[in-house]
Amino acid sequence: MATTYHKTITAVGLIFLFHAAYSAAQHRSFLRLTEQEFTSLPVDVIVQGIVSLFLTMYGVMYIAGDFKEIRATEELQSKTWETQRNLPSFYCFNHRGRLLRSYS
Amino acid sequence: MAEVVRITPRAYCKIILHAAKYPHCAINGVLLSDNKRDKKGKLTIVDSVPMFHICLHLVPMAEVALTMVDAMAQSQGLVIAGYYMANEALDDMSVDKPATRIADKIAEASPNACLLVVDNRRLSLTMEDPALRVMHSIDGKWKEMEINDFVVEPDSTEAAATLLHRHADKHLIDFDNHFDDIRHDWRNLHLNQDIEILTTPEALVK
Amino acid sequence: MHWSEARDLVRKWREDNARKSQELVEIWESTLKDKVHKLGDEQFQVLEQVCIGAIDCHRIDVAEYCLKKLTSQFKDSSRILLLSAMEFEAVEMYDDAIEILDAMIKRDETNPAPRKRKIAILRSRGRTIEAIKALTDYLKRFAIDQEAWQELCDLYLIEQEYGKAAFCMEELILHNPHNHLFHERLAEIRYTQGGFDNLESARSYYCQALKLNRNNMRALFGLYLTAYSIATSQKCVSAKKKEAHSLMSWAMKRISQRYKETAADKSQIDALEGLMGSLQLGSNSNL
Numbered sequence: 257m258a259t260t261y262h263k264t265i266t267a268v269g270l271i272f273l274f275h276a277a278y279s280a281a282q283h284r285s286f287l288r289l290t291e292q293e294f295t296s297l298p299v300d301v302i303v304q305g306i307v308s309l310f311l312t313m314y315g316v317m318y319i320a321g322d323f324k325e326i327r328a329t330e331e332l333q334s335k336t337w338e339t340q341r342n343l344p345s346f347y348c349f350n351h352r353g354r355l356l357r358s359y360s
Numbered sequence: 361m362a363e364v365v366r367i368t369p370r371a372y373c374k375i376i377l378h379a380a381k382y383p384h385c386a387i388n389g390v391l392l393s394d395n396k397r398d399k400k401g402k403l404t405i406v407d408s409v410p411m412f413h414i415c416l417h418l419v420p421m422a423e424v425a426l427t428m429v430d431a432m433a434q435s436q437g438l439v440i441a442g443y444y445m446a447n448e449a450l451d452d453m454s455v456d457k458p459a460t461r462i463a464d465k466i467a468e469a470s471p472n473a474c475l476l477v478v479d480n481r482r483l484s485l486t487m488e489d490p491a492l493r494v495m496h497s498i499d500g501k502w503k504e505m506e507i508n509d510f511v512v513e514p515d516s517t518e519a520a521a522t523l524l525h526r527h528a529d530k531h532l533i534d535f536d537n538h539f540d541d542i543r544h545d546w547r548n549l550h551l552n553q554d555i556e557i558l559t560t561p562e563a564l565v566k
Numbered sequence: 567m568h569w570s571e572a573r574d575l576v577r578k579w580r581e582d583n584a585r586k587s588q589e590l591v592e593i594w595e596s597t598l599k600d601k602v603h604k605l606g607d608e609q610f611q612v613l614e615q616v617c618i619g620a621i622d623c624h625r626i627d628v629a630e631y632c633l634k635k636l637t638s639q640f641k642d643s644s645r646i647l648l649l650s651a652m653e654f655e656a657v658e659m660y661d662d663a664i665e666i667l668d669a670m671i672k673r674d675e676t677n678p679a680p681r682k683r684k685i686a687i688l689r690s691r692g693r694t695i696e697a698i699k700a701l702t703d704y705l706k707r708f709a710i711d712q713e714a715w716q717e718l719c720d721l722y723l724i725e726q727e728y729g730k731a732a733f734c735m736e737e738l739i740l741h742n743p744h745n746h747l748f749h750e751r752l753a754e755i756r757y758t759q760g761g762f763d764n765l766e767s768a769r770s771y772y773c774q775a776l777k778l779n780r781n782n783m784r785a786l787f788g789l790y791l792t793a794y795s796i797a798t799s800q801k802c803v804s805a806k807k808k809e810a811h812s813l814m815s816w817a818m819k820r821i822s823q824r825y826k827e828t829a830a831d832k833s834q835i836d837a838l839e840g841l842m843g844s845l846q847l848g849s850n851s852n853l
Binding site: 383384415417418419420421423424427428429430431432434435449452456457458539540542543545547 | 623720723724751753754758784787788791792825834836840843
């Protein structure tokens with residue numbers, strides 16, 4: 257269940273991710289201005305990018321809801337005829353239920 | 361009064377609870393007798409075992425259920441002596457071919473076997489009326505008995521009404537429930553106890 | 567019960583297609599009715615679900631209330647009109663219901679829902695043969711409607727037309743090859759039809775059901791019975807007999823294991839042994 261905590265984590269993660277991307281862009285334009293060669297991004301930008309990626313992934317996992325089984329048969333293991341036999345579009349109402357209903 | 365069939369509270373209540381648990385389904389089950397025939401040939405139905413509410417007439421599960429019930433009955437000195445059913449539609453009291461086939465098979469082993477059909481229209485939460493139609497086999501055909509030929513024991517309908525009010529039908533287990541989860545016991549021992557308590561003399565005095 | 571728990575339970579019933587109409591109406595009246603505005607967009611699905619549940623247990627007052635709320639939100643909706651037709655059905659005013667449904671069909675020929683309700687009305691009135699005819703006509707137009715195939719299978723089983731029921735089940739298996747229940751049901755139909763070829767077909771469908779779900783008890787028992795019937799059949803060659811025997815022992819081992827796991831008491835185990843011992847009932851030509 258997504259709580260405010262997880263929504264906050266996701267928001268923070270996304271903000272940091274964008275911030276890391278912005279820093280990287282800033283770094284490259286700085287290098288262009290000072291006519292230096294681009295070798296690699298500064299370590300702190302890389303670290304911030306990776307950490308914020310994992311933060312966002314963690315938060316999104318909770319927001320997105322429960323995982324579904326990848327094997328098609330797993331979900332059906334617990335299915336029984338009790339529910340499978342019910343076809344709402346074809347329900348008939350002409351049964352003894354009307355005589356046995358209780359007023360609780 | 362040439363009473364031929366007597367139905368005890370335990371058998372009766374379980375039939376009614378089965379019908380109440382699945383009001384929108386056709387249901388069926390078997391009746392057990394204590395095999396003690398008195399001089400007049402009267403049959404006492406002492407218990408009933410709810411069988412199915414889904415796809416009543418496919419053979420494999422019916423065979424398994426009948427065999428298991430037979431084994432249990434024999435261990436308690438009882439025999440399968442009848443078959444009960446209730447149809448899906450409110451006013452439908454017909455008995456279809458698969459039902460008569462099972463009833464015929466039961467009658468082969470138990471000559472005085474009876475076939476009970478629940479009269480849906482006469483069901484209610486207060487159960488003033490037993491709401492049953494009893495049939496027996498004459499020359500291979502199932503014919504309805506006279507109303508005086510069968511009796512539902514006096515405290516049965518009251519016990520059934522009390523159980524309905526308590527929503528005891530939710531706890532009834534039939535063979536379909538058992539096959540879905542074998543932890544569910546189709547012998548309904550707890551329910552038998554409750555019915556016993558409701559029909560003891562002390563309870564009747566209240 | 568807290569209203570959010572009630573909402574979750576009702577949502578679960580809606581997704582699983584559970585038919586717990588009496589409980590649904592009780593939960594509605596005790597908990598959800600006053601808090602329905604808190605459900606957001608889900609409230610309309612809940613209102614529809616409660617309306618149908620109320621119709622199912624003949625609580626026309628509750629159904630009317632839900633219908634009024636839905637109509638005020640969605641004027642001139644065919645889905646809501648369908649609910650009012652269902653209300654007429656519940657009080658056995660079938661002609662009025664059919665009038666509404668026919669008007670809906672005329673307005674939109676591609677809407678399957680009113681056609682299905684007409685078939686349900688035929689079934690309610692006990693006209694199974696006509697329902698079958700109408701459903702087969704419906705399936706000519708809407709051939710991928712799985713609910714309809716399943717309903718047709720049920721109707722054929724009521725009429726004991728096992729061959730045609732098997733065909734419907736085969737269609738369902740085509741659409742849902744992973745559903746163990748359909749394989750198991752087809753196997754049961756084949757067993758019921760009887761005959762050596764049908765028994766072999768039943769055996770393979772039971773095996774497939776067990777491949778998909780090892781814990782399907784009906785399939786385990788069914789496989790045991792089918793293997794027994796094949797082994798005792800006169801048409802069975804010795805190689806197949808051997809295979810049948812090994813299937814029987816595998817199935818019974820698995821069944822005994824399952825009963826032991828659930829700590830079944832002596833009487834239940836005795837009943838199981840009764841099944842193993844007395845398979846004279848196993849001749850499917852009788853039943």
